Amino acid sequence: NAGVTQTPKFQVLKTGQSMTLQCAQDMNHNSMYWYRQDPGMGLRLIYYSASEGTTDKGEVPNGYNVSRLNKREFSLRLESAAPSQTSVYFCASRPGEPQNTQYFGPGTRLTVL
């Protein structure tokens, strides 16, 4: 039982390049989330998927798109990376009501030059 896995662990992009961050969970959880973590700002929600087939914007969605490929996988895409998107990205999953605990992956450290 690997929990929540994320790939890649590190990535360096040039401004304007695109990439997809992958997230998968093997806990049969219904809900999945993408956060970004920046120094002094805590974690902020980018997008979430309350259940398979649905996605919704969080607090900071601009510049990102997501896909809930199936119940296990939730990807985050940067179409045209900008230096402001340099951050650590965390994926999380939650079983669903009434379980309210989110379980986090190890993170992807992204640098945009």
Added chain:
Amino acid sequence: AQSVTQLGSHVSVSEGALVLLRCNYSSSVPPYLFWYVQYPNQGLQLLLKYTTGATLVKGINGFEAEFKKSETSFHLTKPSAHMSDAAEYFCAVTQRSGANNLFFGTGTRLTVIP
């Protein structure tokens, strides 16, 4: 709207001393409350949570927190700090229904001095 305030971005304690990390929340209704810990270059790990029932909740590694509705607080404590407690700690809240999105505080970095 929900928000979380963590007082003190950095806290230093001596090994064996009391650890107190402060968290206050703002919410129109009492939310669910969480403390997560993040060790260097790792993801977030749940320390403890409050949902309903007893307001003093115990978590892993000897930590506990008390929900005080009148003070809108959920401070994290540990009687005796250990070197291995050095990490960043995040307080978070979520609403009791719906998407359960977590709202995080800005974090408190705990340093333990030998």
